[in-house]
Amino acid sequence: MRIVKASEFSLKREVEYGSLEQNLAVKEIIERVRLEGDLAVRHYTEKFDRVAVGELRVEQEEIRAAYEKVEADFLEAIREAAANIRAFHEKQKRHTWMDLQPDGAILGQLIRPLRRVGVYVPGGKAAYPSSVLMNVIPAQVAGVPEIVMATPPATAGEDGINPYILVAAAEAGVREIYRVGGAQAVAALAYGTESIAPVDKIVGPGNIYVALAKRNVYGVVDIDSIAGPSEIVVLADETADPLFVAADLLSQAEHDEMASAILITASERLADQVRSEVERQLESLPRKPIAARSIEDYGAILLTDSLEEGIRAVNQLAPEHLELMVGSPFEILGKIENAGAIFLGDYSSEPVGDYFAGPNHILPTNGTARFSSPLNVDDFLKKSSLIHYSRDALLNNGGKIMTLARHEGLEAHARAIEVRLRKEGK
């Protein structure tokens, strides 16, 4: 793991837009699903997942059967995680409000859930039950009445779906699940088919085809942000335990060869210790090839002259995950401007947030924490403005409204007011 001066470091990973071939393939899939519905969905499922799928919708019986296949300790842990995630997101709930004014005018903001949301769950090695909870529960807490899931049948080789995914979905409260993946799933959710009613928003991670398909249908439906590779920054001083720091860096590095794990510290001693610890701990990791690649290509230890310089480096990187392993982490919290999730203190290892504590693990990547937020209840709410002007309110303010309209050259706007004032004899 290289040690470099913070001032000489920059992290650049390009956003993946896919090749021209991939883009054209996705456009064709979407177009065919839009025109041919289920027929096209089955065609692409056979072509890409090599499964001749029967009913697209997963039977309740299969969901019940999944419970027989998962271990008791898994079920207990996922139930408690779901309860924690629900409790955290409940605190984000918002309500419609109205402001009643003395002249009879009423202004307000109606805050209501989307009607129908689709959650995409990838198959294969990226099938994470925790992500099912993190995508579904905020929508549910927002009050979305219809939450549906799509996941490729290939997950389990035939057309059975990974039982851990089914149990997580059932625990989160999802009952409508379709065995369809890839761009064809995104197209089906956006436009609807005979079997699958269209949704208003699609969330959840996926491979490059899924990401391109989501970009393509954006506007027809809403989408969540396209996740880049994962990142962790640990800001540590000499009080930090190098074993903890190294373990946390590696927990990020094992995700993906493009993941980035960075330590920022003013302590040369800690820097050296963490470098050795990373090498030592890496040796026995089952996912060593991935983690080693990530550490090599995107990992770094940044040496700073001071904690202040370290904080500046954090704000510039705007990391997805930030751990503050310094003596008094709360005392520097106000200076941390940009980070998706902030973990404070020695016991707040990043996996605490990945799985269990309650905050969402779907976070802004690639420096977008400057302007983006963790997935949250607001992402499943829409607002409508409410405007009720009384007769008095219009009589009092109509003249000023006409003045502004006429200064913008919009005479018909002014006349819409004028026709009312005239009727009132003004």
Next chain:
Amino acid sequence: MRIVKASEFSLKREVEYGSLEQNLAVKEIIERVRLEGDLAVRHYTEKFDRVAVGELRVEQEEIRAAYEKVEADFLEAIREAAANIRAFHEKQKRHTWMDLQPDGAILGQLIRPLRRVGVYVPGGKAAYPSSVLMNVIPAQVAGVPEIVMATPPATAGEDGINPYILVAAAEAGVREIYRVGGAQAVAALAYGTESIAPVDKIVGPGNIYVALAKRNVYGVVDIDSIAGPSEIVVLADETADPLFVAADLLSQAEHDEMASAILITASERLADQVRSEVERQLESLPRKPIAARSIEDYGAILLTDSLEEGIRAVNQLAPEHLELMVGSPFEILGKIENAGAIFLGDYSSEPVGDYFAGPNHILPTNGTARFSSPLNVDDFLKKSSLIHYSRDALLNNGGKIMTLARHEGLEAHARAIEVRLRKEGK
């Protein structure tokens, strides 16, 4: 204005993605501004706006001088509008919260403003002072410390800027204004130049080049949604005054040839009356050619069998603006699912909301009210999750976190917990 059965109507206006030439031109502009900074900005300003611009930043003296050029009634009206807009958006403010748990864990959501926001203001006939207020004030209420504006010098022919725009900006509190427009302005705001520091988010309407440039820089910065042509739906019963309905439809139609104005009613009598009134009122409008084209191409009167059917049609159209001109508008409000802004009753003409009442006039178009919201304070806030686990919290929950990590095959995640439990002798 055609009268059709509601069940036989659908409104389709394609989203504008620009021609290949336009897309390539925008990519080149962005690339050159990114590489050459001010030099490229000046080059394109000379090329497109035909202005050899001096200082890019507008002097405070020019802003002061603008006050001499605007009428007193305009100043009074815009000040009162700004106060109303500020009051409405103040009610949307949100605060950081933390949840302190008995085992010492602390979870929370930090809710903070973006650091720097750029507001684009188009030149020429689309230079609307009201839009300056509507874009700037929510950012200001959110607490954004740096709000900058960019607007093309061509607005006033030479390199002076429309004084109404400058006064609106000053009243809203913007002091940092640059005379630059088009894709070059968007590129400068996104990447920064010698004169213009980069921003975190760009908002505000513009022509196709501005819209394409915003799409291109999305990810480097955040952007607002790309506005489509404007829409109004009036849902009316036999109690509605046909003069009012016709005037309100025309106030939308005069915006743009692609604007859409639709009346939905179960009353054939009202339908006939509104049709005649629209024709009559249209005759004397200064923007008659635009409004007539809009009414002809995208206007319609939809006849329904009942108010219920009318409400269903509204929810399907998900209009930008909705007026409820029915006997008891509040009594049907709960059934209206999708609309950007809802105007209730005879005196709540749409221009009331365009200019003055307080709610934002930047609203979701083209059916996106199904999942999008009016511009609001949240659009200028970002959230960070906060996770502090105490020693006790980790000892109590570490085992479950490790179970979940291992079920997902992420051993390094489990070990990040294990290394801590071991140190505690567990």
